[in-house]
Amino acid sequence: MATSLASKCSRVGRSLFGGLGNSLSGLLNTSHDMTASNFFSQQQRTFIQMRTVLKVVDNSGAKKVMCIQALKGKKGARLGDTIVASVKEAMPNGKVKKGKVVYGVVVRAAMQRGRVDGSEVKFDDNAVVLVDKQGQPIGTRVFGPVPHELRKKKHVKILTLAEHIA
Amino acid sequence: MRLEKCWFCSSTVYPGHGIQFVRNDAKIFRFCRSKCHKNFKMKRNPRKVKWTKAYRRLHSKDMTQDSTFEFERKRNRPERYDRNLAENTLKAIKKIDKIRVTREERHHKLRMKGKKAKEQKEAAIELEQSIHLVKAPSVLAEDQSLTLPKIKVKVQAQAEENHAMEE
Numbered sequence: 001m002a003t004s005l006a007s008k009c010s011r012v013g014r015s016l017f018g019g020l021g022n023s024l025s026g027l028l029n030t031s032h033d034m035t036a037s038n039f040f041s042q043q044q045r046t047f048i049q050m051r052t053v054l055k056v057v058d059n060s061g062a063k064k065v066m067c068i069q070a071l072k073g074k075k076g077a078r079l080g081d082t083i084v085a086s087v088k089e090a091m092p093n094g095k096v097k098k099g100k101v102v103y104g105v106v107v108r109a110a111m112q113r114g115r116v117d118g119s120e121v122k123f124d125d126n127a128v129v130l131v132d133k134q135g136q137p138i139g140t141r142v143f144g145p146v147p148h149e150l151r152k153k154k155h156v157k158i159l160t161l162a163e164h165i166a
Numbered sequence: 167m168r169l170e171k172c173w174f175c176s177s178t179v180y181p182g183h184g185i186q187f188v189r190n191d192a193k194i195f196r197f198c199r200s201k202c203h204k205n206f207k208m209k210r211n212p213r214k215v216k217w218t219k220a221y222r223r224l225h226s227k228d229m230t231q232d233s234t235f236e237f238e239r240k241r242n243r244p245e246r247y248d249r250n251l252a253e254n255t256l257k258a259i260k261k262i263d264k265i266r267v268t269r270e271e272r273h274h275k276l277r278m279k280g281k282k283a284k285e286q287k288e289a290a291i292e293l294e295q296s297i298h299l300v301k302a303p304s305v306l307a308e309d310q311s312l313t314l315p316k317i318k319v320k321v322q323a324q325a326e327e328n329h330a331m332e333e
Contacts, residue, residue, distance in 0.1 A: 108190075112185060117182045118181075118182030118183070119179075119182055119185065119186065120185040121186050121188065122185065122186075122187055123188050123190075124187075124190045145190070145192040166192060
């Protein structure tokens with residue numbers, strides 16, 4: 001049974017084989033649809049621009065902010081850049097209130113960014129750490145991984161607070 | 167400078183090559199090229215994709231355990247620089263590489279043992295079963311050169327047994 005199914009798979013095409021392997025017990029048609037949906041669900045990631053909603057990964061009190069301006073770059077902000085944002089969601093008793101305009105450093109971006117050695121790095125989500133105008137973080141903790149490129153951008157304080165450095 | 171291994175195909179990722187993806191739990195996935203990255207995005211399992219090292223190891227197509235692999239292992243403690251040590255290491259690399267190649271060859275030879283006989287046997291069966299697609303059976307009956315000669319085995323023991331039964 002299994003061998004016959006495998007031979008069928010190879011007839012359908014080698015490129016599909018890996019995807020089919022994940023659900024070998026399933027029917028051929030359904031698993032084919034699944035691979036296709038996986039392939040197309042990958043969104044093209046772009047710059048952090050006006051109206052991008054970012055997660056706040058510190059204990060400043062804000063939960064979600066919306067980018068209203070990138071301070072550098074024509075197309076928008078990338079990993080390590082500073083943005084101006086408006087607080088969209090906040091904890092009831094945090095330092096930062098909803099509706100305030102804040103500055104933030106992009107510590108994680110889903111769009112890939114080149115590194116100094118020519119390789120690239122990308123993250124799971126778009127996340128920001130709120131800072132004041134001088135670049136000092138408002139919160140006292142930073143959650144999740146942050147890139148070591150922040151050192152080049154003079155955000156050493158965020159790096160020291162971070163749990164993991166990637 | 168550290169040479170990392172690709173998460174998908176286990177090949178070496180040289181500095182400046184490929185892309186790395188950092189998951190939110192800070193696990194780093196390094197990929198040697200876009201081919202591996204795309205396969206990862208398609209959620210393929212490297213153990214089920216035939217060209218990866220993981221598949222070949224799993225199906226024992228490659229040599230898996232050998233003392234030569236120990237030298238390549240990741241070490242977390244940085245070694246203090248010593249000129250003599252570095253020189254010796256550079257000399258040893260060539261030697262170890264040669265040993266590894268010969269061992270891999272041996273492994274391949276051992277694995278391929280009996281392959282030719284098996285192939286010939288399968289070819290003979292194929293010929294016998296599907297020669298009628300090429301030549302009509304009536305032609306075959308006249309011309310014996312197209313089929314393999316039948317091997318005759320004498321069955322004497324069976325005949326004796328039959329006699330015993332009759333008694």
